[in-house]
Amino acid sequence: DQYILRVSPDLEWHAACLKCAECSQYLDESCTCFVRDGKTYCKRDYISRQLIPGDEFALREDGLFCRADHDVVERATLGHGNPLSPLHPARPLQMAEPICARQSALRPHIHKQPEKTTRVRTVLNEKQLHTLRTCYNANPRPDALMKEQLVEMTGLSPRVIRVWFQNKRCKDKKRSILMKQLQQQQPNDKTNIQGMTGTPMVAA
Amino acid sequence: DQYILRVSPDLEWHAACLKCAECSQYLDESCTCFVRDGKTYCKRDYISRQLIPGDEFALREDGLFCRADHDVVERATLGHGNPLSPLHPARPLQMAEPICARQSALRPHIHKQPEKTTRVRTVLNEKQLHTLRTCYNANPRPDALMKEQLVEMTGLSPRVIRVWFQNKRCKDKKRSILMKQLQQQQPNDKTNIQGMTGTPMVAA
DNA sequence: GGCTAATAAGCTGTAAAAAA
DNA sequence: TTTTTTACAGCTTATTAGCC
Numbered sequence A, B: 001d002q003y004i005l006r007v008s009p010d011l012e013w014h015a016a017c018l019k020c021a022e023c024s025q026y027l028d029e030s031c032t033c034f035v036r037d038g039k040t041y042c043k044r045d046y047i048s049r050q051l052i053p054g055d056e057f058a059l060r061e062d063g064l065f066c067r068a069d070h071d072v073v074e075r076a077t078l079g080h081g082n083p084l085s086p087l088h089p090a091r092p093l094q095m096a097e098p099i100c101a102r103q104s105a106l107r108p109h110i111h112k113q114p115e116k117t118t119r120v121r122t123v124l125n126e127k128q129l130h131t132l133r134t135c136y137n138a139n140p141r142p143d144a145l146m147k148e149q150l151v152e153m154t155g156l157s158p159r160v161i162r163v164w165f166q167n168k169r170c171k172d173k174k175r176s177i178l179m180k181q182l183q184q185q186q187p188n189d190k191t192n193i194q195g196m197t198g199t200p201m202v203a204a
Numbered sequence C: 001g002g003c004t005a006a007t008a009a010g011c012t013g014t015a016a017a018a019a020a
Numbered sequence D: 001t002t003t004t005t006t007a008c009a010g011c012t013t014a015t016t017a018g019c020c
Helices: A043-050 A126-138 A144-154 A158-185 A190-196 B043-050 B126-138 B144-154 B158-185 B190-197
Strands: A004-008 A011-014 A034-036 A039-041 A057-059 A064-067 A072-075 B004-008 B011-014 B034-036 B039-041 B057-059 B064-067 B072-075
Touching (some): A126 A144, A144 A158, B126 B144
Antiparallel strands (some): A004 A011, A057 A064, B034 B039
16 A cells, blocks of 8 residues: 655655664554654654663653653653653753654655665565464464464564465465366376475465 | 644644543644544543553553453553563554644634544454354344353454344345245255355345 | 565455444 | 445455565
8 A cells, every 4th residue: 555654744755664763663653753863763762762771761740751861752651650750841842753644545755765665575484484384274264363363473564464375375276276277187197296386285 | 823633534623622631631743642432532541541450451562552352552652671461462453543744734624523434343253253153043132131241252342242243133134035035936956055155145 | 587475456245334 | 123335354366576
């Protein structure tokens, strides 16, 4: 999908390209995007870069979260009774730009920062593939809960999981159709058929 | 100032009108606005309404914050090492709408009534479906107490339970009518009828 | 170049909403 | 409540494009 995320009035991103520079999680309108030195961060990593261990920080009465040097890091979203203290007077705000709306689909856009329109291709490692294949062999059509567990086990996104199963089913189906055709044509030539399957595992 | 805040694609607010229904603080693009039952909340109050004391809640590895019943409350913005635990598998996301950009100044506005086009579709997993079907077969019209038990067993909301039974009864009725029609046309061809049950529903 | 992850178009089943 | 309508999650299939 071709959503556009407006990070600031003059900076727009492809939804598929806007990630945290630290943890690579995708950023969307459900979270806040912080910008610093041309890089984008999720709040967690932005803050962790801001806060030096040993720093004092505080939740001010007006609900702003500060460092010892009094820069405001973020509007506090912590609950009442948060133990952070003491209260500091703060210097002028330096809020990073929050992320903005999904404007519209299919709007032409250019990344004004790292010039890349390349498609992101996930490379699955052996362990992840093994997990997915094992699950697939047991059940090629896992329900949402099952997929959710796979997300946790593999560390992949739900989308990647879904697409992998889609492709796998399709691939398997094609292969089994091809196999049938070959068997009909040459019902006795097993060598040929084995040579055909570059990969094992036919299932179904 | 006449800023417009877009809470969701179809919901815009005067900046001067958009406050948390609980604590009355103004909400703007520096924070996340949550919508529920037509009211707007700041994150703190939205969460505090969601979390019942004694609930278990958790920060999942993928950065989503969950309740014991596995509803995702928000994308977690808590720091690493947060003591919340344990990790839960989560049901499909039900993210509240985040607040979005200051669109432009001096735009005419009307407060549209919230939650117009954002329909959240629950996806039931196999276990939940099994529970519901078993109950349905025993009694397609469960009373309130029965439904209450289903709520506990499935972790679904009462509303979802009710709607599921409504739809299921209707679906079954349609199917049985169709079956009768088919039987009248071909009173002796049982094979055909059995084959029919697997095929899609009438639609129009 | 082969394999396959990602995208996209079109379709299906059904949860949710609206109407009756 | 029942019935109809709407909208969305996830499917299939074909195509495109990134790594090895």
